Amino acid sequence: MPATPPPAANGVSAREIDVAYGRDVVVHAASIALDAGTVTALIGPNGSGKSTLLRALARLHPPVAGEVTFADGADLRTLSGRDLARRITLLSQQRTAPGGLCVRELIEFGRHPHRSRWGGRDPEGPAAIERAMALTGLTPIAERPVQALSGGQAQRVWLASCLAQDTSLLLLDEPTTFLDLRYQVEILDVIRDLADEHGVGVGVVLHDLDQAAAIADRLLLLEDGRVTAEGSPEDVLTTTNLTRAYGIRVDVVTDPVDGRIHTRAVGRFNDVRLRAASA
Numbered sequence: 001m002p003a004t005p006p007p008a009a010n011g012v013s014a015r016e017i018d019v020a021y022g023r024d025v026v027v028h029a030a031s032i033a034l035d036a037g038t039v040t041a042l043i044g045p046n047g048s049g050k051s052t053l054l055r056a057l058a059r060l061h062p063p064v065a066g067e068v069t070f071a072d073g074a075d076l077r078t079l080s081g082r083d084l085a086r087r088i089t090l091l092s093q094q095r096t097a098p099g100g101l102c103v104r105e106l107i108e109f110g111r112h113p114h115r116s117r118w119g120g121r122d123p124e125g126p127a128a129i130e131r132a133m134a135l136t137g138l139t140p141i142a143e144r145p146v147q148a149l150s151g152g153q154a155q156r157v158w159l160a161s162c163l164a165q166d167t168s169l170l171l172l173d174e175p176t177t178f179l180d181l182r183y184q185v186e187i188l189d190v191i192r193d194l195a196d197e198h199g200v201g202v203g204v205v206l207h208d209l210d211q212a213a214a215i216a217d218r219l220l221l222l223e224d225g226r227v228t229a230e231g232s233p234e235d236v237l238t239t240t241n242l243t244r245a246y247g248i249r250v251d252v253v254t255d256p257v258d259g260r261i262h263t264r265a266v267g268r269f270n271d272v273r274l275r276a277a278s279a
């Protein structure tokens with residue numbers, strides 16, 4: 001785990017923000033708080049506004065109404081780009097790597113806000129890069145060209161670049177996409193460790209509701225650009241909420257052994273009641 005802790009813990013909260021593409025408001029009056037040491041998962045159907053809300057917190061889409069402030073009082077609108085990049089990093093779904101880079105070189109990009117303006121000095125950089133590679137299992141392929149990676153390996157390189165940035169707030173848009181089972185579990189463990197051991201505040205978009213239930217302290221359910229449920233996994237992951245949001249029956253069960261919540265969208269192929277009736 002990181003030898004040097006990230007910068008002083010600092011949460012961020014958005015209050016009643018609207019976010020638009022052109023004149024089209026797609027996120028309406030959304031509020032979200034990412035507190036130090038907590039993991040907040042954003043869930044909801046395709047197009048419900050999860051990525052847009054996350055990107056608004058990183059100022060990639062400035063809100064057209066409402067406000068976003070950090071726990072120390074700083075306002076998202078007035079921070080310099082460099083100050084913002086030292087506080088918050090985003091693993092986005094949209095990314096293109098410049099050609100000709102190897103894994104280590106791409107991860108080094110994550111250190112840009114820590115370099116001195118002219119000389120490029122960054123004494124903690126090499127350790128941060130090694131740490132990020134170790135956490136994401138990339139050390140053995142550090143010199144491999146990024147262009148020659150599989151989808152899952154490339155996903156881990158982008159995540160490592162975010163980790164190397166050493167921010168106290170981490171925004172992750174579907175970080176487990178493309179990953180095989182082992183790396184899904186390991187990356188989720190890394191995220192949990194960053195929150196528990198280093199006080200990082202994490203906002204993460206997840207489509208896998210069982211993963212969200214397992215990793216998150218709080219969930220936000222979005223539907224049509226609005227937050228329609230918020231709270232603990234038990235509060236949010238209910239049959240009523242999920243069936244309404246996804247437009248398909250979703251059963252929710254709590255494992256009697258470990259107390260974990262499991263969800264199951266029910267279609268014709270896996271509806272035991274239908275099968276029993278037709279047997």
Ligand SMILES: Nc1ncnc2c1ncn2[C@@H]1O[C@H](COP(=O)(O)OP(=O)(O)OP(=O)(O)O)[C@@H](O)[C@H]1O
Nearest residue numbers: 021024026044045046047048049050051052053222
């Ligand atoms: N670049 C864009 N220009 C215009 N509209 C956009 C753009 N990106 C997203 N939208 C629209 O904004 C709304 C919210 O999209 P967003 O990507 O935030 O949803 P999401 O919940 O993250 O979806 P998904 O689960 O499919 O990734 C959708 O109606 C989408 O069509």
